[in-house]
């Protein structure tokens with residue numbers, strides 16, 4: 001799973017304690033709406049948290065959870081899934097009381113499972129190096145991109161990202177969770193760069 005923000009997420013239909021048999025938890029960056037319940041889920045399921053090296057080290061030392069630190073450009077085979085770590089243009093820190101803890105760079109991921117590739121952008125603005133990602137990993141089947149604006153790119157920028165990533169399917173994320181990132185869903189109808197699949201919280205899509 002990626003960025004399990006459940007217990008404090010007003011839209012999440014399930015809670016972290018409902019999850020079973022989780023083996024791998026990928027974290028794009030340390031903001032509380034992404035790191036979310038990762039530590040709790042990792043402890044409960046004896047799962048491994050994958051994150052950029054600094055964040056992985058912090059979580060391992062602070063909470064004693066199993067972690068696997070990577071860095072940008074790296075990839076690793078976890079049993080039947082190949083995980084690539086790429087760039088994201090954002091920030092990443094843990095905010096505790098009066099302290100802001102450095103948590104390494106924010107990242108995006110490509111997951112390759114049975115020859116299918118899914119790009120999860122994490123929180124990011126638009127950046128031109130996205131065009132390199134399919135050159136490195138090959139054709140992308142699904143791109144999951146943020147569209148809520150304010151903290152990430154909006155729909156128009158996501159469309160430019162789709163031109164570079166060239167996925168078959170686009171799944172928008174990071175919108176409507178809070179008032180600040182509410183979107184006009186009509187904007188999504190304009191997306192012609194890839195087939196758009198809009199998922200409601202709790203809904204599934206099988207590739």
Ligand code: NI
Nearest residue numbers: 029031090123
């Ligand atoms: Ni963020």
